[in-house]
Amino acid sequence: MNRYTMVWAALCAWSLGLGSQAWAQSVRETVRDTVPQFQPALSAEAPPPGASVPGPTRTIGWEQLIPAGWDPYKDLKALNLETLKDNDPRAEEALKKMRKMWDNAPINPLILGQSVRLPGYMVPLEDLPEGSKEFLLVPYFGACVHSPPPPANQxxxxxxxxxxxxxRMMDTLWVTGPLSATKTDSHMGVSSYRIDAKQVAPYVDKK
Structure with a gap:
């Protein structure tokens, strides 16, 4: 589990009512020094065996959706996490600010308009007899379902x-298609990007 995911897990614990003290202790371990370097939850270094994607499609990881210099933990850095106690209103206020910032997370304009291949987990937005036509792609298992949504640019x-x-829900996929900056506010979370999929295939690890 990378540090980015660990903070989302801490947010999940807080949202389930485990208290600000537990939240502060978990977050304290992840943001004490620096903002982490982002890594994709799934390997994006190799295409799935047998896949053939025509055209100049670029395989990317989740870290490439984040613009350079964006700090997702900005509101946490102003807090002295070591001094927070249970039900501290400062922790709750920081979480509210961070949630608002994450729902309006900036995009990386350098990759817009490109045909990309991105691995991730499926979160269906509909349950129709004919299947799913729209879904969210997220970087780690349980996002938007068992834990709060990650930043909109994730x-x-x-x-x-x-x-x-x-x-089905939480299947791991490769999604291929043009990437655009289209904000969508769904019941499962806010997304900053959209892919009009030209190909959706099961994810296969390079191992």
Whole structure:
């Protein structure tokens, strides 16, 4: 689990009512020194075996969706986490500020308009007899379902030409298509990006 994911897990614990003290202790361990270097939750270094994607498609990881210099923990750095106690209103206020900042997380304009291949976990936005035509792609298991949504620049709204029954909740996928900056506010979370999928395939680790 990378440090970015650890903070989301701490947010989940707080949202489930485990108290600010537990939250502060978990977050304290992750943000004490520096903002972490972001790494994709799934390997994006190699295409799945047998896959053939025409055109100049670029395989990317989740860290490439984050603009250079953006600090997702800005509001936490002003707090002295060592001094926080249970139910400290400063912790709750920091979480509210961070949630607002994450829902309006900036995009990386350098990759917009490109045809990309991105690995992630599927979160369906609909449950229709004919299958799912729209879903969110997220970087780690449980995001938007068992834990609060990650920043909006770590959620991609995927739209298919036609519904599919092939995949289910939290299946790991490769999604290929043009990447655009389209903000979507769904019941599962806010996304800053959209991919109009040209190909959706099961994720296969390079190992």
């Amino acid at each position: 959620i991609v709204h995927v739209v298919l030409d036609k519904p599919t029954k092939r995949f």
